[in-house]
Amino acid sequence: MIPQPSKLAMVPFVSVENMMKLVNEIGVAEMMQGIATYIEDDFRRWPEFDKTPRVAAHSEEGVIELMPTSDGETYGFKYVNGHPANMARGFQTVTAFGLLARVDTGYPILLSEMTVLTALRTAATSAMAAKALAPDGATTMAMIGNGAQCEFQALAFQKILGINDLRLYDIDSSATDKVMKNLANLGLTLTKCSSAEEAVQGAQIITTCTADKQYATILTDNMVGAGVHINAIGGDCPGKTELHRDILLRSDIFVEFPPQTRIEGEVQQLDADHPVTELWEVLTGRAEGRKSAKQITLFDSVGFATEDFSALRYVRDQLEATGHYQNLDMIADPDDPRDLFGMVQRAKG
Amino acid sequence: MIPQPSKLAMVPFVSVENMMKLVNEIGVAEMMQGIATYIEDDFRRWPEFDKTPRVAAHSEEGVIELMPTSDGETYGFKYVNGHPANMARGFQTVTAFGLLARVDTGYPILLSEMTVLTALRTAATSAMAAKALAPDGATTMAMIGNGAQCEFQALAFQKILGINDLRLYDIDSSATDKVMKNLANLGLTLTKCSSAEEAVQGAQIITTCTADKQYATILTDNMVGAGVHINAIGGDCPGKTELHRDILLRSDIFVEFPPQTRIEGEVQQLDADHPVTELWEVLTGRAEGRKSAKQITLFDSVGFATEDFSALRYVRDQLEATGHYQNLDMIADPDDPRDLFGMVQRAKG
Incomplete structure (x- = not known):
């Protein structure tokens, strides 16, 4: 045998x-x-x-x-x-x-x-970070980029932060239609927007999640008002970013693991010694998260092991x-x- | 559905x-x-x-x-x-x-x-390297360390180099018994030795394959005669070596990928600029392999991706x-x- x-x-x-x-x-x-x-x-x-x-x-x-x-x-x-x-x-x-x-x-x-599972953990991480960084009482999130990750982000923010109002925009409007259909009847108010500028109107949280492997400017400086929390998850490679550099200079930036984020994240646009706060320090109380209602917080997420x-x-x-x-x-x-x-x-x- | x-x-x-x-x-x-x-x-x-x-x-x-x-x-x-x-x-x-x-x-x-598969590829690599480095007409191999890798090495050297005479030694003699049993009736002459010194007698090739995670001295300088090819496969971690440093100084050393071997191989005992020859250069004719019958060649193998x-x-x-x-x-x-x-x-x- x-x-x-x-x-x-x-x-x-x-x-x-x-x-x-x-x-x-x-x-x-x-x-x-x-x-x-x-x-x-x-x-x-x-x-x-x-x-x-x-x-x-x-x-x-x-x-x-x-x-x-x-x-x-x-x-x-x-x-x-x-x-x-x-x-x-x-x-x-x-x-x-x-x-x-x-x-x-x-x-x-x-x-x-x-x-x-990566889709789930990415959305879970975003929502967990936003719980510590987004302004109190946030109800509305703009979602720019409506691809494979979008619905997971939406449901994680609904479950963990109580965000029920979503403003959706994608360069391909059929992607937005897909999200509208998948998220119908789940207690969310969904607004299809025709531009990123329209999507960010009235949003306390902005999630950018696009897939281009290049320097792109999904958000320009004038689109980001005081008090907003930005959840930037699409920029995750050397040479791939989503935000205009000027936004970074106005934001307090929170990251997962600096040696990786400096190479891959939005902060690759900044000097190597530009100050960032590590998320674990916020979660353990070693560092402050959001300090004021007017502060712009940016979670420059690239995904960590x-x-x-x-x-x-x-x-x-x-x-x-x-x-x-x-x-x-x-x-x-x-x-x-x-x-x-x-x-x-x-x-x- | x-x-x-x-x-x-x-x-x-x-x-x-x-x-x-x-x-x-x-x-x-x-x-x-x-x-x-x-x-x-x-x-x-x-x-x-x-x-x-x-x-x-x-x-x-x-x-x-x-x-x-x-x-x-x-x-x-x-x-x-x-x-x-x-x-x-x-x-x-x-x-x-x-x-x-x-x-x-x-x-x-x-x-x-x-x-x-790793057992097969490790033995295949050793025999492939020995084909380029071992002395012509080699018939006898000493094998020090008779663990899981031993039989595969033996059969690869038999098939690829025609080595039919094996001299076996392990600190645990039951390991040698296992090899003797597994390799019986395969056209090999097997000699069980009671020391490493006895095993290397008359061998043109010495294979060291032990598993201790430490600096060990499986071979001392006096055990290695002129013309021998050493196939050193057990030393493959920082802090893990098998050969006395003096043997390295008398040998021409061939390696897979220097940045990895300098950290993990026998050559971690030497200065960082000690000359080594890359195996691919020998195989493509860019560098010489064995130059003379008296030369000691050492394949300091750590396994490469x-x-x-x-x-x-x-x-x-x-x-x-x-x-x-x-x-x-x-x-x-x-x-x-x-x-x-x-x-x-x-x-x-």
């Missing part, structure tokens, strides 16, 4: 199908709220993490990145691509998968799709109760660990 | 079970010979590759590494751990898996176990003919790539 793989050889895998089952069982907004809690918990213990800027392989068409981190007990990484031209070819701009492993043995303990780590931790904690995973025979585990060769030979049967 | 994932969403996955089927169908030695050809082809086009030292997360117990590379058309990376204490706990010291993806879209095209890339390319090229894989639903691929949210909603059925 051919020996069966041991339990150690098996890694729980969450496919796209199982991730969608998980999301629909828990609820999109509820799951983002849960993930936001994990992300915030991990930001609060920031010094415990092994942090490094992501390792990027750039090409003309896009970028492929590995984003590792570790808290000393668990190691995680995400594989993610960003290919702005993909959409026109019928592919996703961003696809991803991720892994958790035990630091003490190096054995993987979770493999998961992360295309859907700990956020994926937190999202994977969340997913892992749901597996047992939901059963939405399969076991993959991914780790060779011979009876005698020195006898890898013998294991291969014995598999001949 | 719940929509089924598209073809784009599917990534071929080679499990441990399928990898063993593949190895046994092709034959261990034949597969290593095939992989060696792919590795050599990729070393010959070395300048085409995007090369970076691996990204390591060190802990007290071991290391977890990501090893990415790209040839501009295909991107690949390996996840690999190295935990010397694992063996005593019934775990593998090294486990691994890897991925290939298209650079133009960022979409994965292969996910594969690499614990078994292109070798994994080559091995994954080889595996991918066998999939269609052998069928030894399964499709994993790993990439979210909505009909409208901007409509990730709608895809999740529609999965409710």
Whole structure:
């Protein structure tokens, strides 16, 4: 008889199908709220993490990145691509998968799709940061860029901040139509706008989420009034920004991990020593978040490895109760660990 | 009806079970010979590759590494751990898996176990390098360290260099017994030795492959005679070496990728500017390999990302003919790539 793989050889895998089952069982907004809690918990213990800027392989068409981190007990990484031209070819701009492993043995303990999960964690991070930075009593958000990330942002801000009024604009109006349709009947007031200028009218929060891999100016200086919180999530590569530099000079800027954001974020337009505040310092009370009603706060978000780590931790904690995973025979585990060769030979049967 | 994932969403996955089927169908030695050809082809086009030292997360117990590379058309990376204490706990010291993806879209095209495959590619690389560096007419190899990698090294050297005489030593004699048993009746003359000194007697090639994560002295200077080729594969971490420094000073040293080997290899014992020759230069005729019968050549191998890339390319090229894989639903691929949210909603059925 051919020996069966041991339990150690098996890694729980969450496919796209199982991730969608998980999301629909828990609820999109509820799951983002849960993930936001994990992300915030991990930001609060920031010094415990092994942090490094992501390792990027750039090409003309896009970028492929590995984003590792570790808290000393668990190691995680995400594989993610960003290919702005993909959409026109019928592919996703961003696809991803991720892994958790035990630091003490190096054995993987979770493999998961992360295309859907990245959308959830990005929106959860944005809303979690906005909770600390947006003006009190905010009700209205402008959303510029209505692509794959838009609905997730909308529902995370609704759930976590109570934002019920959305002003939508996209250079491609069919993208806005898609969002209007997907978010109908969810308790949101949706306004389709014909320009970014129109979208920002009356908004206390502005979310920019476009996918061009270039310097773009989605927001100009005159569009941003006093007291606004800007949630800038589209600029996340060297050479890719969304905001006019003058906005940055008027804003207090909050970032995830400065060594990565200086390269990839909106702040790549500024001097390398331009002051920024780290989000974890705000969340732990070491630094102030919003100080006044007139202040412009900018969360210059590029996405950091700990956020994926937190999202994977969340997913892992749901597996047992939901059963939405399969076991993959991914780790060779011979009876005698020195006898890898013998294991291969014995598999001949 | 719940929509089924598209073809784009599917990534071929080679499990441990399928990898063993593949190895046994092709034959261990034949597969290593095939992989060696792919590795050599990729070393010959070395300048085409995007090369970076691996990204390591060190802990007290071991290391977890990501090893990415790209040839501009295909991107690949390996996840690999190295935990010397694992063996005593019934775990593998090294486990691994890897991925290939298209650079133009960022979409994965292969996910594969690499614990078994790493053993094959490491041995294939050693034999491929020895073909260029070992003395002509070599018949005898000393093998110090008889763990999981040993049999693969033996069979690769037999197949590719015609080495039929093996002198085996391990600090744990049961490891040697395991190798003697596994390699019986394969046309090899096997001698169990009671010391490293005894093992190197009459050997033209010395392979050191031990797993201690520390500075060790497996070979001392007096043990290495003129004309020998040393295949040093166990020293592959900062702080982990196998050879006495004096041997290095008498040897011509050949390496894979200097920025990585300077940190991890035997040469970490030497000055940062100590001369080394890159293997790709030897294989393309830009640099000389072995110059004389008396020269000591040392392949200070730490394992490089292109070798994994080559091995994954080889595996991918066998999939269609052998069928030894399964499709994993790993990439979210909505009909409208901007409509990730709608895809999740529609999965409710």
